[in-house]
Amino acid sequence: MQMPFDAQxxxxxxxxxxxxxxxDARAARVLTLRLTPRVLSYATRLLGGDRAEAExxxxxxMVRLWRIAPDWRIGEAQVTTWLYxxxxxxxxxxxxxxxxxxxxxxxxxxxxxxxxxxxxxxAARADALQQALDGLPMRQREAVILRHLEGHANPxxxxxxxxxxxxxxxxxxxxxxxxxxxxxxxxxxxxxxxx
Amino acid sequence: xxxxxxxxxxxxGREATADPSAALLARVMDDxxxxxxxxxxxxxxxxxxxxxxxxxxxxxxxxRGAVAALGGWPSMAGLASAAIAGLWIGYAGPAGLxxxxxxxxxxxxxxxxxxxxxxAFLTEG
Numbered sequence: 001m002q003m004p005f006d007a008q009x010x011x012x013x014x015x016x017x018x019x020x021x022x023x024d025a026r027a028a029r030v031l032t033l034r035l036t037p038r039v040l041s042y043a044t045r046l047l048g049g050d051r052a053e054a055e056x057x058x059x060x061x062m063v064r065l066w067r068i069a070p071d072w073r074i075g076e077a078q079v080t081t082w083l084y085x086x087x088x089x090x091x092x093x094x095x096x097x098x099x100x101x102x103x104x105x106x107x108x109x110x111x112x113x114x115x116x117x118x119x120x121x122x123a124a125r126a127d128a129l130q131q132a133l134d135g136l137p138m139r140q141r142e143a144v145i146l147r148h149l150e151g152h153a154n155p156x157x158x159x160x161x162x163x164x165x166x167x168x169x170x171x172x173x174x175x176x177x178x179x180x181x182x183x184x185x186x187x188x189x190x191x192x193x194x195x
Numbered sequence: 196x197x198x199x200x201x202x203x204x205x206x207x208g209r210e211a212t213a214d215p216s217a218a219l220l221a222r223v224m225d226d227x228x229x230x231x232x233x234x235x236x237x238x239x240x241x242x243x244x245x246x247x248x249x250x251x252x253x254x255x256x257x258x259r260g261a262v263a264a265l266g267g268w269p270s271m272a273g274l275a276s277a278a279i280a281g282l283w284i285g286y287a288g289p290a291g292l293x294x295x296x297x298x299x300x301x302x303x304x305x306x307x308x309x310x311x312x313x314x315a316f317l318t319e320g
Contacts, residue, residue, distance in 0.1 A: 020227065055215075063223075069230070187200065
């Protein structure tokens with residue numbers, strides 16, 4: 001649906017959040033349309049593609065944003081950084097609960113679904129990547145997703161994950177090595193040729 | 196797998212975004228509005244009755260506020276019973292009631308007995 005042009009579309013997340021904190025419903029609409037897709041994508045990636053659970057997380061994270069709006073302290077953190085941290089924590093809790101319930105699919109080996117070859121190659125690659133990501137330890141997965149899929153810089157990732165920049169670098173490096181090793185056997189299937 | 200190949204996978208992964216459904220967006224927006232309403236009601240109550248500080252966050256909605264002010268749902272149940280009983284007594288005028296009112300009123304209580312100052316008010320016209 002094409003939304004009408006709105007001057008608020010140009011405002012920063014923080015300006016909109018402050019306006020919403022003052023009761024501005026239009027600011028809430030812009031923030032909803034701007035942030036929900038990002039939050040949902042990130043949650044979906046962290047939760048191994050579980051769309052229903054990711055929607056729950058996205059809604060919960062946005063509720064927490066609405067709740068904190070009146071008390072938001074200007075300049076203390078970026079809204080997206082704060083939100084990604086909330087999503088990270090919510091997903092971590094859910095993944096731990098899954099593990100506790102014995103329903104953990106996180107560490108299962110990558111599944112080569114029949115029919116993957118027939119799909120568009122980039123879709124097959126995205127699927128393979130998601131499966132490989134699901135096999136990573138939680139913190140490595142968070143760091144790799146934030147860096148390489150969500151496109152955050154290391155200092156911001158450090159803030160989201162509440163660790164040092166060096167720890168972020170270490171996690172992403174180890175994560176990438178593990179991904180490369182995990183996907184090595186699927187190179188041909190994913191359309192990569194030996195030189 | 197080389198870095199270049201891995202980067203090709205990341206590029207594919209970045210394309211695979213999860214678009215939120217209209218239902219999810221509506222739920223998120225509903226939550227936002229509910230929070231605004233929840234904040235607006237105590238603020239309005241504080242303006243209307245500055246001597247009674249609003250209990251922020253506890254009252255959500257004017258009706259809920261009124262119920263809480265009367266002592267919550269148990270009081271509302273008592274209030275409803277009394278209202279219905281009064282309506283029934285007024286409509287049916289049960290005979291036994293005369294005994295009660297006779298005992299209470301027949302000894303000659305006037306309004307002025309209950310509100311002495313009304314006498315002066317009435318005589319001066």
